[in-house]
Amino acid sequence: MTVTRCDASVESMLAARVARLRLTSTSISTSTTVYRYKYMGHQQTLGQDARCKFFEMPPGKKGPQPHQASLADMWGGGKKKEKKPKEEQKEEKEKEKEKEVEEKEEKAGTSASGSVKEEGKKGTDTVTDPFTVASENAKRKQPSSPAKSPARSAQQPQAKKRRVIESDDEEGAAGKGKVSRSRSASPAAPAEPPRKLGPPKGKGKKPAPKAAVEEDMEMEEDDTDAREAATVKKEVAAAKKEVAATKKEAAVATKVAASAKGKGKAKDKIKKVEEEEMEVDEAAASTSADEGAEELEDESEEEIEEEKVASKNAEAALDRKTEVDIPGGWKVGAPVPYAALAKTFALIEATTKRIEKTSLLTSLLLLVIERSKEGDADSLLRTVYICINRLSPDYIGIELGIGESILIKAIGESTGRSLAIIKSDLKKEGDLGLVAMNSKNMQQTLFKPKPLTVPFVFANLKEIALSSGHSSQNKKVSIITKLLAACQGQEAKYIVRSLEGKLRIGLAERTVLVALAHAAVLAEQQRASKKWNKEKLASRLEEGAHVVKSVYSELPSYDKVVPALLEVGIAGLQEKCKLTPGVPLKPMLAKPTKAIGEVLDRFEGKRFTCEYKYDGERAQVHRLEDGTVGVFSRNSEDMSKKYPDLVEQLPHCIKESTKSFVIDAEAVAIDRSTGKLMPFQELSKRETDRKDVKVEDIQVRVCLFAFDLLYLNGEPLLHRDLTERRELLREHFQPVDFEFQFAKSSDNESTEDIQAFLDESVKDGCEGLMVKMMESEASHYEPSRRSVNWLKLKKDYLAGVGDSLDLVVVGGYYGKGKRTNVYGAFLLACYDADSEEYQTICKIGTGFSEEALAAHWDVLRPLELEKCRGDIKAGGAKPDVWFEPRVVWEVLTADLSLSPVYTAAMGLIDQRGISLRFPRFIRVRDDKNADDATGPDQIAEMYERQVLAQGSSKKQKGDGDGDDGFW
DNA sequence: AGAGGGTGACC
DNA sequence: ATTATGT
């Protein structure tokens, strides 16, 4: 086996990293090397859970817990725990450290089998049968996890700390780090992207906000200082769980951060930690600093003032207009300059503070309102639309039809750079917006273009969206080129991101709504020249936010809400904008649940109900007084065209008394001859709404499973109890075989009953259960909220129950955004021992902590190959880089599917290969070699079992099991 | 006309 | 969809 040869510096770098990671390599034979990472892989078993457990389970208090605590409790527990005296924390920490050492020793000293311990519980075979092994696993896993989790949580901060120290060392010790970094410039090396070694958190802001930060540095030292200190503080806070030495550092840095004024020693510290970051970013920053400085210079003075006040005074925090405005402002009635938006975005991007983001946007919107002519709602409306990256209400459905590829082409065209260069920049920057901006700023612009305005940008976006047909792509590209040509400073960045459909400034619709509300309140205050006192204002703001959010979730149309807001203000808004059949409302969402016990915990003593969670498509069906029927998707897309059959079926299913209504339901593919529900994959074969679908042509029929009633005969029901809504639903609708059913439900309350019902639901081809509060306000329908009043219970959430596989990492994809400079996703394969080949099965991109990603980079990067190895059967997969197949991960999945691209188990079940639905990373299996990975036969078997499990329910019509029909 | 890439919808 | 993270 040939490992890719690298130059000497790479090797030394590797050695260093290997040492740091305590990655031990054990030679098993000449051809195989087992890498054992000892890092947080193991802690990750429970993912999110681990974080909660950290708070929840002090070592003293564990013991066999009947079930895991509810999320709410964990959250609460977290707060409690944080207040814990330091002493205790320290103790805990110490213990955990010991533990870790133990583990380490064990690892080093024993054979693979030894190190597996309980973690290897499934032995070499992680493939589990959910229905036989389930309960056992649960039993075993649950009591064991409290013991494990503290160790887990302790290791994470520790890893962070380690990294901080590392940086220091590198700085001090003649810059080992520098060597390895600068190596990226060395011609022989396979161009390693410059990589920040600080903990991901430290680089939190990343290239993107960097520019903004840099600006600030130019104009305001103190501010920068504070920012840096804050960053460091975070790192330190994370690290403080460790040795005393670090603690000193922490103390210093924290103090500095708190006072935001201290300099001197502390600053040095900061410098050290931050330096490599600067090093890396120097180039990028300096290119953009110019404009930035220019823009901001003239108001730096005011800003200092404002900054100070803002931090002390919540009220003042809301008025940052000067910060957000562009030099010279703009005239009342003039179009909103896009530069003002870009500037605001940059400021928003530069902070992680939610309140600050909101207040910045509020200020911008307020400016827009102030400078709009009487009766001009469009300025504000368009501004808002750009902020949320949409062109019209969802249910209108207008798409840009622009993706990365076209964008790359356009950027290439407008900057005259080759596609290859753009692509490599993208890899480096992790953001096409930045690439565009940098490319642009490198060019000498001869003429200063006419400034972009919001209406102009908006109109162009719309034109892009509306162009179709022959040569439309060229047209789109040329519009983009034109737009980019007119960009100044940071504008290109945000234009491009808008086109990508993600602003990525840590601000999305929710926050925009709040800002909109706040701006409206403040505008009102100004107009009335009132000056509310602090409390009054605060409560007004809060109320406004609440009103706007709730109005919007019932009538999600800025086209309607924004003008109404300007016209009648917050006070009259609710009256003016109400739930309207024909306009989809945001559906209520459910929280995932990790154990049945959690459900009981949450709903203890309350009445609740379990319903089947059907595996189909969410469908909100509206009927207006005039008989018009509309079907809307979960994302408020109008699916009426896609479901002409539903529209046609519906009249049979309602009773005389029912005139207008809105129901919440799931549309599921059904086999009309057997009455069996079909898997989601079948449903997705239906034609979409882009062309008019004729009922006769429909191959895949659907049955509607209704579970909620939101509006009936002119009356909204959102604020009624679920019991009542359900009663009305059953009263006013009637099930029709194969067409319309009520979601099967069970109101039992014991663990056993729920478990049984869950199993049953899976047998009937469902994903699991929805558990809902029945009475009290908690049972009301809360549009768009992912509330704990609805829980979803799926078998693969349940700890230790879902299907998990051990797969080999054979490829990597460069990450974007916050995953810049690490792999953002990976290609996995199973291993076929017979043919001795690796068969790809899926990509995976979730389940990784930032640390895990960093560690994976370190481990896998040396395994990069020139090209795909011959024994890897790739299928359609094209990763950015291929790896030597060596690293094995445990991966969890909800389902297996037949795949048009992957090759796993090809020919065993079907000509197609098999892939995974909802794959997520669980942990590293450092006890396994690549050839110990799950094999195609096992995968085929799992697939078969899945098909069987779902078909195994015997259902016949009218078997009278009571509940509204036969399933 | 058909293949293949790109995009956006669903989950 | 799932998951991790910051406030």
Add this chain to the structure above:
DNA sequence: ACATAATGGTCACCCTCT
């Protein structure tokens, strides 16, 4: 708790190229 942003597979549809 909430909001945000990383990322998954599969399908139909559109556009472009052959």
